[in-house]
Amino acid sequence: MTEIIFHYTGLSPTAFFTIVALMVVTYEVICGMFVSPHDFVPIKTQPPLHLGDITEEDLWAYNGSDSQKPLLMAIKGHIYDVSTSKMFYGPGGSYAMFAGRDASRALAQLSFKPEDINGNLEGLSDAELEILQDWEDKFMEKYARVGQLVPKKTLTENKVGENGCRIEEVPKATKTDMLRESTSVEESGIQKDIHL
Numbered sequence: 001m002t003e004i005i006f007h008y009t010g011l012s013p014t015a016f017f018t019i020v021a022l023m024v025v026t027y028e029v030i031c032g033m034f035v036s037p038h039d040f041v042p043i044k045t046q047p048p049l050h051l052g053d054i055t056e057e058d059l060w061a062y063n064g065s066d067s068q069k070p071l072l073m074a075i076k077g078h079i080y081d082v083s084t085s086k087m088f089y090g091p092g093g094s095y096a097m098f099a100g101r102d103a104s105r106a107l108a109q110l111s112f113k114p115e116d117i118n119g120n121l122e123g124l125s126d127a128e129l130e131i132l133q134d135w136e137d138k139f140m141e142k143y144a145r146v147g148q149l150v151p152k153k154t155l156t157e158n159k160v161g162e163n164g165c166r167i168e169e170v171p172k173a174t175k176t177d178m179l180r181e182s183t184s185v186e187e188s189g190i191q192k193d194i195h196l
């Protein structure tokens with residue numbers, strides 16, 4: 001073996017194996033600098049979420065406590081998928097308290113008080129409504145809208161009339177609902193028929 005190596009390479013076995021080892025190491029280092037096709041793992045793309053009409057109670061399920069569910073947040077009853085900003089709205093995030101909620105009032109008043117984290121627009125000043133509008137514009141631009149909040153009754157109370165036709169009972173709108181509706185109709189031309 002020693003003679004064969006010396007015969008073909010003119011090197012001692014020690015020098016020969018040292019050079020081979022160095023070549024292998026160099027090869028591995030250089031290969032490591034490039035991405036191999038095997039390194040590409042297909043990214044699992046989530047199908048686009050579409051929730052339609054849901055209640056505030058249902059929205060709560062998307063507050064980040066279940067990592068399998070997207071993070072959702074609502075402004076003026078319009079629900080946005082904010083999963084891409086997990087650092088803001090996910091567990092431990094600065095704005096995690098808004099996830100799974102309609103945060104309109106808190107955003108309008110720039111408040112983090114738990115009692116302000118709701119969709120009640122009653123009594124907000126023009127300036128606050130303007131701030132809220134800015135937030136809504138930001139969210140419409142940045143996040144996908146996946147549904148809208150409706151009062152519980154809208155989903156549950158459908159009755160069959162005397163002639164067999166299905167009649168939808170229009171729930172008595174609360175002041176909050178009415179405010180929410182009128183604001184969304186006035187302010188968002190695209191979403192005009194959402195709650196109507």
Ligand code: HEM
Nearest residue numbers: 082085088094095098106107108109110111112138139142
């Ligand atoms: C000391 C005051 C505050 C500072 C320094 C601050 C700072 C920031 C910064 C740096 C961002 C990231 C902006 C971006 O990358 O787009 C942000 C995002 C945000 N802030 Fe604040 N913030 C403050 C107060 C507030 C208040 C009072 C609210 C509402 C009650 C608020 C709600 C939000 C929300 C919702 C986002 C995320 C917006 C998104 O989803 O893109 N912040 N804030």
